[in-house]
Amino acid sequence: MKKVLAIGEILLRLTPPSNLKICNASSFDFCFGGAEANVAVGLSNLGLDTIMMTCLPDNDLGKLVQTFLRGNDVDCKYIISKGDRLGLYYYEEGISARKAKVIYDRKHSSINELRYEDINIGELLDEVELIHISGISLALSKELNNTLTKIIDEAKKRNIKISVDLNYRSSLWRSYEDFVKTIKPIVKDSYICFGWLNKDTSNFKVFDAATDTVNNDSLIEQFKYMTEELNVKNVVTTLRSGNAYNYHTLSGVLFDGKKIYKASKYEFSMVSRIGGGDAFAAGVIKGFIKNETPEKIIEFATATAVLKQTQIGDVSMSTEKDVLDLIENKNLGSVNR
Template sequence: MSKVVTFGEILLRLSPPSHLRLTQATSFDLYYGCAEANVAASLAKFGIPVKFITAVPPNELGESSISMIRSFGVEPVVITQGKRLGIYYFEQGASERPGKVVYDREDSSFSLLRKGMIDWESIFKDADWFHWSGITPSLSLDLAELCEEALLVADKMGLTISADLNYRPTLWKYGKNANQVMPNLVKYCDLLLGGADETEKVLGIEYNENDTQEAIFASWMKTFPKLKNIVTTQRIQANASSNGISASFWDGKNMLQSRKYNVSHIIDRIGAGDAFMAGIIYGLLTYEEDYQTALEFAVAAACLKHSISGDINLATVKEVEALMHGFGGGRVSR
């Protein structure tokens, strides 16, 4: 069975209960997660062998975060260093009040990683797929260079490479814009998750706002010839409590469109994009060139994540496939 490797920072998430604002909070619900960790855990839940590469401090929070990721069946490869685990605070939105994230991740153990500290050839020797996201190179130039080091080895060893562009403008603080760094990393990718609004901001590609999605994605593939597939999600008539969700898949010739889901009474939307990313990786590994089925699996996985507290999608393959085939609607399983 194909083995996937993901690389990124695991964070402690603190959220006020009952949709309270951060300014009202006197207690917090605690979770661990963040993009690449969420993808790894979800893939492991789907039965895919996964390694997750990260760094944590030698204290109880570091131990707890790794125990959590291991509990899902993920094989962690951990550098233990530094003094602190990165934190983010998430204020749940409601109705027309949007959610809010406040980061506290400077000088974290992960931020201390540098080129030459990870034996990528050893890590990739039994792997078939490498997944990363734009969050890691947004944190520092050193981490961007470490990403490039990993990508060079993964490409040389013939792994399929995927990335979620995951543009977070508040994280790019070290004097480089995303479009000055990301193109040099994206050129190694076979699969990208991103949207038209990231074309210039992240990829440095000029476009006309009147261009079709097909034309925009064709320009991505022209700029990055290794790209084989591009996926994107759409939220329709969205507020913090209710979303319409669908997704598209571009293979260079055809634009496939998924079924649309109406998600009301959202429990937690954090990690929905990671659930989609895990779903598309699983779908491509499982259904191979049946891109429509892979896309439907991914969007159904993202839909279910909205009903689950915390960063990580706890839905099983059986549950995702049941929703794909119309067995949703809140029925009680007996």
């Protein structure tokens, strides 16, 4: 079986314990994460073969990252030792009315040293059924953007499926218009896109499931530009609502260019939101790789995202059985013995 390839930066995350603010912290808990790495680990824990491509410094931190990935059965043979530093980010958990907070420290990190010439593209793509990237990586540097664009262009020529998580981050782009201009060629002809672009690029909007109209007609109106103009096969997103007491609802939506498919609405108390979208992406990709029905794909992905948000850290550690147990309501308020 061919593998899923994730390309992007792996970061060291530092989080103050006990819901402290960063400015009050005297120590930090750490874990590894990053949008594409989270998907690779999530997919591996769901039973798929995954490859991670990135650059890591040739030091003990770089070795520790690879130990983490290999411990989650992610193939590391295409990781390149290059550059001087591992990117960092500081994460302050939100609690009650206090919003979560992120401070990035990733300038000049090793991933920006990745070059197309470093890669044996024929050997790499011969192993791959689907490539997953995110808009975050495209924002990090012009050189990395060029490298990723060349990889995706070559993959499209070979009819390899492309999965793109838009992951728009306003702090990483000069403007939303600049983001759209950069990512549109990547999104065009992709197999899966998480999130959507509109013809109007003047502002960024996501659905708020608590206030917005999210019937099938309104969703199709939002998504059809993607399928009709950009030839995206499947547009996928989550619908969320939440309050200051960490009580959340989550559902998922999949549009295949013809029909909207919705997951059940899950209600839960959130432990940590980071990585929920990446767990959702892993659930969707797993379903498409396994040729499951759209109904099963979106239900499974939504349940995977819910479970991730009950776990500390960036990555989803849920197995396929864990997710199916949640879907079947076997483990709500009970103990598995």
